[in-house]
Amino acid sequence: MVSSPNIPDIVIGRLPIYLRALTQMSQQGQTFTSSHELGQRLGISSAQIRKDLSLFGDFGKQGTGYQISHLLTQLKQILQVNHEWPMIIVGAGDLGRALAHYRGFVSRGFRVVGVFDNDPAKIGMGNGDWQVYGMDQMVSFIHKRRVKIAMLAVPAETAQEVSDRLVDAGIRAILSYAPITLVVPSGVHVQYIDPVMHLQRMTYYLKSDER
Amino acid sequence: MVSSPNIPDIVIGRLPIYLRALTQMSQQGQTFTSSHELGQRLGISSAQIRKDLSLFGDFGKQGTGYQISHLLTQLKQILQVNHEWPMIIVGAGDLGRALAHYRGFVSRGFRVVGVFDNDPAKIGMGNGDWQVYGMDQMVSFIHKRRVKIAMLAVPAETAQEVSDRLVDAGIRAILSYAPITLVVPSGVHVQYIDPVMHLQRMTYYLKSDER
Incomplete structure (x- = not known):
């Protein structure tokens, strides 16, 4: 996770949306996703999703997309909800x-x-x-x-x-x-x-x- | 009220915030306000507020600001909550x-x-x-x-x-x-x-x- 001092609040506001959708996908047994699929589901452009996530690190791989469990762990850590x-x-x-x-x-x-x-x-x-x-x-x-x-x-x-x-x-x-x-x-x-x-x-x- | 076919949704999302604050001012007996005062109260820049409202018409006067009752009527009409x-x-x-x-x-x-x-x-x-x-x-x-x-x-x-x-x-x-x-x-x-x-x-x- 890259240190992130100046992330716009509007980006922070989208992270819980990504976290919720990824959690749902994971519960349905899915292990990988793409910015395209996430975008379709959420009505957010895939470019926006890639840009948002890239502010915090390099989570995806060209071709295979995002590993959901890894991205979930990272997002929870960023939002500090990996603890109660x-x-x-x-x-x-x-x-x-x-x-x-x-x-x-x-x-x-x-x-x-x-x-x-x-x-x-x-x-x-x-x-x-x-x-x-x-x-x-x-x-x-x-x-x-x-x-x-x-x-x-x-x-x-x-x-x-x-x-x-x-x-x-x-x-x-x-x-x-x-x-x-x-x-x-x-x-x-x-x-x-x-x-x-x-x-x-x-x-x-x-x-x-x-x- | 100017016809308004292509107002960005983010602007529409701010109108209920203005409506709520103006209603509160009106209930407290206030009759005029300014984009500056509204902005201070809501944490939104006064320039943004003037720009948002100008998309729907010319509601304010240089010097005297906005007449709250008039702006309330207009905002309710725009948001279509002038009826139940x-x-x-x-x-x-x-x-x-x-x-x-x-x-x-x-x-x-x-x-x-x-x-x-x-x-x-x-x-x-x-x-x-x-x-x-x-x-x-x-x-x-x-x-x-x-x-x-x-x-x-x-x-x-x-x-x-x-x-x-x-x-x-x-x-x-x-x-x-x-x-x-x-x-x-x-x-x-x-x-x-x-x-x-x-x-x-x-x-x-x-x-x-x-x-």
Whole structure:
């Protein structure tokens, strides 16, 4: 793996897409693939895929393409998901609980280890991996378990305040489901999931007579 | 509004971000903004914002900036969310139910009108807007209610098959939470939400000693 100080973020954003597709191919018993096949599957040009991957090293061979298991290992190392990250969820409402029960995290580098909420009726709920704790226990939990990643499933009105507390406690990556733009210090990473944004991006293309 | 046949999709993808920020400003009582202020808030350059918006018309005035209410009206019209789109959810598991209960759709152009699942224990659940129906009722429901948009909250294994049925029934936009790439005919739009992809994009940047 080549050291890679200045890779554009847009390229980094495509690596998880490649990782997911390659994982799927591997699970289906496939051992080799090509930039052409990957591109077809993902709707990305094969030239773009070759260019992206070449920024990190020489993974493919002219003629035989990419060995999937090797590329998987490399991509996981680059994205640092070759080990498991403990992760907390703030907010144990419908969404927070759905996320806590989601079974797709563990095989891909993440494990929910705690959920935090102010509602006494929810405190104590949980499974073998996590349980719901009160918000007053959040900071000490983050320290003790050395958690660096949080998912934010709280209402828009409290999201910034909770984000501030998470950052103060040592959280360095926040995946926010609250529909507001958070202000965080540099060095803290934020990604947003807002289903309405994806929907609005598609309605642009729908014919008006289809409404 | 200028007719706009060939706007790059990446620009379309930024319009919902502008719409969301402007809505928030408006709710806070603000009446004017500038590309500079918007850019600061969103981490997008003011030049980019001016360029994006100029593709659709001349919305700002040198010196006074953008009138928020006017720009909101225009953006909603461009994205076709000045009217409400009926929407169905397939899958009434934890995630599907969390989505069905989400209160952030209606004010932004969408309303969940039906949820579909094969589990008899879930059929009949609902609220005033929607209830859970069996999968065998999906196609006729889509026709009757003239639904064009579906959210997919089913396991990866069944996502493609459900997607095929949705498209056959007339769905033209799918927001999929299943972690696989769907194959759809041209003219059908798909967007994906996969929290792990967002997480993996951030772990790239976390220092190894922070793991």
